[in-house]
Amino acid sequence: xxxxxxxxxxxxxxxxxxxxxxxxxxxxxxxxxxxxxxxxxxxxxxxxxxxxxxxxxxxxxxxxxxxxxxxxxxxxxxxxxxxxxxxxxxxxxxxxxxxxxxxxxxxxxxxxxxxxxxxxxxxxxxxxxxxxxxxxxxxxxxxxxxxxxxxxxxxxxxxxxxxxxxxxxxxxxxxxxxxxxxxxxxxxxxxxxxxxxxxxxxxxxxxxxxxxxxxxxxxxxxxxxxxxxxxxxxxxxxxxxxxxxxxxxxxxxxxxxxxxxxxxxxxxxxxxxxxxxxxxxxxxxxxxxxxxxxxxxxxxxxxxxxxxxxxxxxxxxxxxxxxxxxxxxxxxxxxxxx
Amino acid sequence: xxxxxxxxxxxxxxxxxxxxxxxxxxxxxxxxxxxxxxxxxxxxxxxxxxxxxxxx
Numbered sequence: 001x002x003x004x005x006x007x008x009x010x011x012x013x014x015x016x017x018x019x020x021x022x023x024x025x026x027x028x029x030x031x032x033x034x035x036x037x038x039x040x041x042x043x044x045x046x047x048x049x050x051x052x053x054x055x056x057x058x059x060x061x062x063x064x065x066x067x068x069x070x071x072x073x074x075x076x077x078x079x080x081x082x083x084x085x086x087x088x089x090x091x092x093x094x095x096x097x098x099x100x101x102x103x104x105x106x107x108x109x110x111x112x113x114x115x116x117x118x119x120x121x122x123x124x125x126x127x128x129x130x131x132x133x134x135x136x137x138x139x140x141x142x143x144x145x146x147x148x149x150x151x152x153x154x155x156x157x158x159x160x161x162x163x164x165x166x167x168x169x170x171x172x173x174x175x176x177x178x179x180x181x182x183x184x185x186x187x188x189x190x191x192x193x194x195x196x197x198x199x200x201x202x203x204x205x206x207x208x209x210x211x212x213x214x215x216x217x218x219x220x221x222x223x224x225x226x227x228x229x230x231x232x233x234x235x236x237x238x239x240x241x242x243x244x245x246x247x248x249x250x251x252x253x254x255x256x257x258x259x260x261x262x263x264x265x266x267x268x269x270x271x272x273x274x275x276x277x278x279x280x281x282x283x284x285x286x287x288x289x290x291x292x293x294x295x296x297x298x299x300x301x302x303x304x305x306x307x308x309x310x311x312x313x314x315x316x317x318x319x320x321x322x323x324x325x326x327x328x329x330x331x332x333x334x335x336x337x338x
Numbered sequence: 339x340x341x342x343x344x345x346x347x348x349x350x351x352x353x354x355x356x357x358x359x360x361x362x363x364x365x366x367x368x369x370x371x372x373x374x375x376x377x378x379x380x381x382x383x384x385x386x387x388x389x390x391x392x393x394x
Binding site (some may be wrong): 120121205 | 368
């Protein structure tokens with residue numbers, strides 16, 4: 001009796017059992033498979049195991065005598081090769097899937113780190129400007145520091161405007177428009193003044209000279225906190241005390257979730273976000289609720305999917321804005337109290 | 339003071355205010371450009387940090 005087929009059969013059955021156990025384990029730990037098993041080693045082991053299976057088939061085919069003794073060996077070899085082919089494919093598939101997820105996570109991490117870096121740039125510039133102004137006043141007050149020096153150095157009105165300017169640039173830089181076209185961003189701070197949401201600071205990137213957010217002047221009833229019917233998004237924001245996002249104003253208007261005061265607004269007001277600031281200081285020192293509003297002419301600019309990221313950016317700006325408004329209340333020269 | 343003189347003074351004030359606003363707008367425009375440039379530069383630095391650290 002030829003011992004070779006038997007020896008081969010024992011080895012190949014062992015490989016087949018090993019393959020079956022590996023397949024069961026791979027199915028049990030499918031989610032973490034690519035972390036537990038190396039794609040390279042699986043392929044290498046699979047190829048090494050397939051080799052005796054091929055050898056067994058060759059021996060069986062070309063054996064001069066006792067050909068039938070090689071049949072069970074060849075079957076064991078085929079079974080082993082088949083099982084290891086499945087294990088290899090499974091590991092390969094899971095590795096590719098994990099790589100795709102990792103690439104997606106890397107892209108998001110890159111985007112988020114760029115966003116946070118841009119935020120730091122805006123705030124660093126704001127601090128630089130403030131330092132320059134303070135130094136200028138410190139030089140002017142070489143002999144004696146007077147209240148007006150402090151007021152000139154810290155008076156927040158230019159800072160608030162520059163902060164809003166920074167906020168607009170920050171948002172514009174997050175989204176590049178097709179064909180190098182510049183997206184317009186408008187930013188406004190509204191406060192609740194005697195039950196009406198009034199804009200106290202505003203700017204438009206593409207039109208520095210004109211006063212944006214003119215709807216307040218033309219449609220004041222919609223800006224009343226107790227407005228019934230069609231009310232401004234600013235009012236909804238103050239009532240709901242949370243950030244509101246309108247992905248596409250035109251589409252939302254069609255669905256009845258948003259409305260335009262004028263037809264021409266449909267041209268420049270395409271996406272909007274309003275952030276609830278909480279209590280902010282008015283010039284007279286009174287604490288009132290405020291809203292930070294940002295809109296753009298690019299539909300889909302603000303997305304519900306980006307809510308967490310948007311909240312993060314708004315929160316950072318809101319903290320600085322509230323500080324400047326508090327300083328404004330402290331230093332405003334027109335205050336009624338001495 | 340005559341009414342004409344008063345009107346002239348008002349117009350002067352308005353022109354001065356407009357000039358100030360234009361100056362301010364110009365300053366804000368420059369600030370925007372500088373901010374955008376700085377953001378671009380920092381983004382490049384960030385990519386360099388991310389990828390050069392990976393090569394080490």
